[in-house]
Amino acid sequence: MTTLRTTRFARANFVLEKPFTSINLEAQERHLRRKLLVLEDGTELLVDFEKTAKLEDGDCFVLDDGRLVQIAAQEEDLLEVRGANQTHLAKLAWHIGNRHLEAQIERHRILIRLDHVIAKMLEGQGAMVKPVREKFSPENGAYAHAH
Missing domain, CATH: 3.30.70.790 (UreE, C-terminal domain)
Structure with missing residues (x-):
């Protein structure tokens, strides 16, 4: 199984294209720097930011291949x-x-x-x-x- 990877994110108000999927995260889970997450379909997503970030409802992970994963506050x-x-x-x-x-x-x-x-x-x-x-x-x- 391939693990997706992200090193950056986009704030909700700057997202112009439709995300290909989303992930539900609680507030503490949205405060991260390096973590392995699992998408709804079982695909793994490695978050590998340079610095810790606090992500909000509607923000998106920008995958290395350019696709977006929208973050939904759980x-x-x-x-x-x-x-x-x-x-x-x-x-x-x-x-x-x-x-x-x-x-x-x-x-x-x-x-x-x-x-x-x-x-x-x-x-x-x-x-x-x-x-x-x-x-x-x-x-x-x-x-x-x-x-």
């Missing part, structure tokens, strides 16, 4: 965190950040990985917390450029 089990108002939500974000947790910050809510201990802590701060299953695209950390 739904994950998460916690949705809501506050009483914007100030309260900002305080909840501080508590999440203080624990160095990955978070997807939106206007009226924050998504974090499922963690019952953190859920109880946030509820103790007055947060409304509920489990959800959605695509997860956490913010890059302040030191993301160093990894």
